[in-house]
Amino acid sequence: MKAVVLAKLEPKGVVGTLESVRRIKGVTKAFFTFGRYDLIAFVEAPVLGDICRIVLEINKLPNVTSTETLLELQP
Numbered sequence: 001m002k003a004v005v006l007a008k009l010e011p012k013g014v015v016g017t018l019e020s021v022r023r024i025k026g027v028t029k030a031f032f033t034f035g036r037y038d039l040i041a042f043v044e045a046p047v048l049g050d051i052c053r054i055v056l057e058i059n060k061l062p063n064v065t066s067t068e069t070l071l072e073l074q075p
Contacts, residue, residue, distance in 0.1 A: 002044050002072040003051050006037040010063045014038065017063040026054045037068070 009017055014032070021030045021041050030041040041058060045051045048071075055069050 001046070001048060001051055002042070003055075004070045005041040005043055005055055005058055006068045006070070007039040007041070007058060007064050008036075008066045009038040010065055013063045017061055020061050021058055024054055024057050026050060 007021075018030060018032060018039060021027055021039065024041075026043050026045045028042045028044050030039060032038060033040050043051060043054050045054060051069075051071070055067060058064060059067055
């Protein structure tokens, strides 16, 4: 399964947050962005439960204020 996690961050300590997200097992790519969200993470895992674990791990990071997760839709 694949997913995209969109995260809003507090302004301080964002570089450390990006590094922490990149270290999470299952995150294949993460970067800052302009717009409504501050950080985007691409996630891959074999089952939905693993995607949930990764999203919860991102949510627990100190500077993350909220996330929105978009799951890949496979026909």
